[in-house]
Amino acid sequence: MKNGELVIDVEGITKRFGTHTVVNNIAMQVRRGEIYGFLGPNGSGKTTFLRMLCGLLRADSGSGRCLGYDIRHESDAIKREVGYMTQKFSYYEDLNLQENLDFIARIYGVPKRKEVVRASLEKLGLYARRKQLAGELSGGWKQRLALAASLIHSPQLLLLDEPTAGVDPKARRDFWDEIHQLAADGLTVLITTHYMDEAERCHRLAYIAYGNLLAKGTVDEVVRSAALSTWAVSGPDLHELAASLRELDGVEQVVPFGNTLHVNGRDAEQLRKAIQPFQREPYRWRQAESGLEDVFISLMDTAEDNFK
Amino acid sequence: MTFHAFSFSRFWAVVAKEFIQMRRDRMTFGMMIGIPLLQLTLFGFAINSDPKHLPTAIITADHSTFSRTIVSAMRHSQYFEFIGEAASEADADTMLDEGDVQFVVNIPEDFSRKLLRGERPNLLVQADATDPAATGPAVAALKQLVSTSLERDLKGPVAQLRDAAGPVNLILHNRYNEEGITQYNIVPGLMGVVLTMTMVIITALAITRERERGTMENLLATPTRPTEVMIGKIIPYIVVGYLQTLLILVAARLLFHVPMLGSIPLLLLLMLVFIAANLAVGITFSTIARNQLQAMQMSFFFFLPSILLSGFMFPFRGMPVWAQHVGSILPLTHFLRLVRGILLKGNGLHETLPHVWPICIFVLIVMTIGIKRYRQTLD
Numbered sequence: 027m028k029n030g031e032l033v034i035d036v037e038g039i040t041k042r043f044g045t046h047t048v049v050n051n052i053a054m055q056v057r058r059g060e061i062y063g064f065l066g067p068n069g070s071g072k073t074t075f076l077r078m079l080c081g082l083l084r085a086d087s088g089s090g091r092c093l094g095y096d097i098r099h100e101s102d103a104i105k106r107e108v109g110y111m112t113q114k115f116s117y118y119e120d121l122n123l124q125e126n127l128d129f130i131a132r133i134y135g136v137p138k139r140k141e142v143v144r145a146s147l148e149k150l151g152l153y154a155r156r157k158q159l160a161g162e163l164s165g166g167w168k169q170r171l172a173l174a175a176s177l178i179h180s181p182q183l184l185l186l187d188e189p190t191a192g193v194d195p196k197a198r199r200d201f202w203d204e205i206h207q208l209a210a211d212g213l214t215v216l217i218t219t220h221y222m223d224e225a226e227r228c229h230r231l232a233y234i235a236y237g238n239l240l241a242k243g244t245v246d247e248v249v250r251s252a253a254l255s256t257w258a259v260s261g262p263d264l265h266e267l268a269a270s271l272r273e274l275d276g277v278e279q280v281v282p283f284g285n286t287l288h289v290n291g292r293d294a295e296q297l298r299k300a301i302q303p304f305q306r307e308p309y310r311w312r313q314a315e316s317g318l319e320d321v322f323i324s325l326m327d328t329a330e331d332n333f334k
Numbered sequence: 335m336t337f338h339a340f341s342f343s344r345f346w347a348v349v350a351k352e353f354i355q356m357r358r359d360r361m362t363f364g365m366m367i368g369i370p371l372l373q374l375t376l377f378g379f380a381i382n383s384d385p386k387h388l389p390t391a392i393i394t395a396d397h398s399t400f401s402r403t404i405v406s407a408m409r410h411s412q413y414f415e416f417i418g419e420a421a422s423e424a425d426a427d428t429m430l431d432e433g434d435v436q437f438v439v440n441i442p443e444d445f446s447r448k449l450l451r452g453e454r455p456n457l458l459v460q461a462d463a464t465d466p467a468a469t470g471p472a473v474a475a476l477k478q479l480v481s482t483s484l485e486r487d488l489k490g491p492v493a494q495l496r497d498a499a500g501p502v503n504l505i506l507h508n509r510y511n512e513e514g515i516t517q518y519n520i521v522p523g524l525m526g527v528v529l530t531m532t533m534v535i536i537t538a539l540a541i542t543r544e545r546e547r548g549t550m551e552n553l554l555a556t557p558t559r560p561t562e563v564m565i566g567k568i569i570p571y572i573v574v575g576y577l578q579t580l581l582i583l584v585a586a587r588l589l590f591h592v593p594m595l596g597s598i599p600l601l602l603l604l605m606l607v608f609i610a611a612n613l614a615v616g617i618t619f620s621t622i623a624r625n626q627l628q629a630m631q632m633s634f635f636f637f638l639p640s641i642l643l644s645g646f647m648f649p650f651r652g653m654p655v656w657a658q659h660v661g662s663i664l665p666l667t668h669f670l671r672l673v674r675g676i677l678l679k680g681n682g683l684h685e686t687l688p689h690v691w692p693i694c695i696f697v698l699i700v701m702t703i704g705i706k707r708y709r710q711t712l713d
Contacts, residue, residue, distance in 0.1 A: 077555075080555050081555075082551065082554055082555055102557055105555065105556060105557045106557050108555075110552070110555040112548060112551055112552055112555075114548045115548070116547070116548040116549045116551055116552035117549065117552065118549060119547070130556070133553070133556045133557070133558050134556060134557065
């Protein structure tokens with residue numbers, strides 16, 4: 027497969043648990059070598075979607091291909107070429123690092139297993155700790171082990187479900203550098219996250235809420251398509267100002283950022299009119315760029331209105 | 335109030351929280367009520383150390399008043415229940431070997447003639463004494479009732495036969511365990527108990543643990559098939575089960591000098607069916623239990639009746655009929671007969687088969703439930 031080819035190309039993917047639709051009619055295209063961010067509130071169906079992609083769950087309807095295989099009928103072939111890192115650490119805490127990697131390598135039937143495991147330990151800087159039990163590792167090291175294990179069989183596609191939850195900033199940055207390096211080498215990465223800085227490090231994004239895909243594209247495209255108008259205001263007693271602003275029609279979110287408030291709404295004209303009475307001393311107003319977080323929270327609120 | 339003092343409100347907060355959690359975990363709560371009820375039922379109603387109505391076969395060529403008197407006296411004692419007549423001694427042996435009867439009463443041809451002549455004829459009673467506790471009370475009653483029962487018939491001219499030695503020479507033959515050594519019965523049975531414990535509890539825990547810790551999801555995302563996971567997880571415990579068996583066999587031989595009349599390879603082979611039964615239970619429990627504590631409790635719920643109703647601790651035939659029916663469902667009941675039959679009676683494949691197929695049926699039923707549940711938990 028060449029760079030730019032579609033690694034994931036699915037449409038109409040739907041999954042119901044009982045009467046509850048968890049994933050509703052989702053289409054997604056991910057190109058080879060791309061880091062694709064998958065965002066959305068908790069319980070929005072992200073994990074379920076990942077599980078359907080890697081063949082853990084069968085979609086109720088929808089079709090498409092993952093790595094060139096039919097996602098509904100060729101899940102065995104897909105599983106061989108996909109690395110999946112679950113949200114919760116899911117390796118054996120009572121095995122040491124080497125034993126864990128060795129086990130996973132055996133499951134995938136990796137050729138020259140011993141060398142591959144050794145190389146993997148060295149590459150991730152875990153070789154010196156290879157005899158340590160996985161259960162004794164700190165969060166950051168557990169995450170490194172999980173990444174190493176999900177890469178042991180040289181997959182074509184890496185599915186990461188909130189991989190950096192509870193990991194310190196340095197480890198998080200190292201992790202992302204590693205992901206970018208892997209993507210540059212041709213690995214496709216689909217990653218779910220709640221961190222905006224991480225979302226901005228993805229090549230492209232999709233936003234899902236209550237099972238529905240609400241936005242997709244690059245960071246800029248997503249922000250632009252939301253057409254959110256944002257103002258920043260600073261001054262004294264911001265708390266009281268925020269309370270009054272929240273009452274206004276046209277104001278969707280009022281978010282404190284240190285000594286400023288970010289005020290935004292989807293209708294730029296209505297928002298401008300609404301805040302006009304407050305554009306006086308001692309407040310200083312300026313127009314600001316909408317951030318990804320503003321966009322997502324706005325999307326989520328809209329979605330809540332529509333799907334309640 | 336100082337910070338270090340015992341705070342009633344803090345203490346009460348913990349108590350209240352415990353009760354809330356207890357109520358949430360329905361299964362644990364059910365077990366807390368269920369296990370005492372189960373124990374009450376089993377110990378209160380099912381267990382009886384004075385077994386009566388023991389199946390007895392009779393061989394007789396002497397159809398006299400005297401033999402009828404003896405038989406009816408035995409029946410009236412309630413210890414013996416005559417289930418039929420054995421055609422020959424070989425036939426009687428088979429019935430004892432297969433465990434169909436506990437006693438065989440043999441009244442020889444010239445019994446009444448010799449009795450009237452005062453020659454003290456033999457009355458031969460063979461007992462299946464693999465479990466001495468099962469036959470003990472019945473044998474004690476038998477000795478008494480033979481002489482007293484004939485007193486009524488021996489009147490007038492033959493009254494002088496009621497002498498001190500008694501009119502009849504009762505020959506009691508304790509088969510399979512002549513000295514009535516309890517260990518001969520308990521130690522082979524222990525094999526079944528230990529296997530039940532290991533196989534059910536360990537498999538239930540091992541699989542539940544994999545799900546509880548999330549490692550099962552990881553495994554299923556790999557190309558591994560669920561059957562590979564299951565079989566792979568089970569085999570090590572089968573090996574452990576066999577090691578336990580060997581340990582007990584060696585101890586039985588060297589420490590307790592338990593006789594081993596039958597074929598050990600046959601025993602080890604048939605044991606596989608029993609192991610399969612327990613594994614099936616363990617796997618099924620693991621598909622129902624949400625955590626290891628629940629798996630443990632369910633295993634205990636299975637283990638308790640297995641120990642008490644199988645004939646391991648208390649004579650099977652001493653239990654009321656309903657308890658015997660329940661006991662007959664349990665694989666341990668049949669395995670105990672199987673292992674005791676092979677070791678103590680020297681049973682071969684033919685005599686053992688009646689104890690094998692009930693276990694097979696158990697495996698089939700439990701396995702079906704287990705597989706159904708397992709499929710459900712996957713999706």
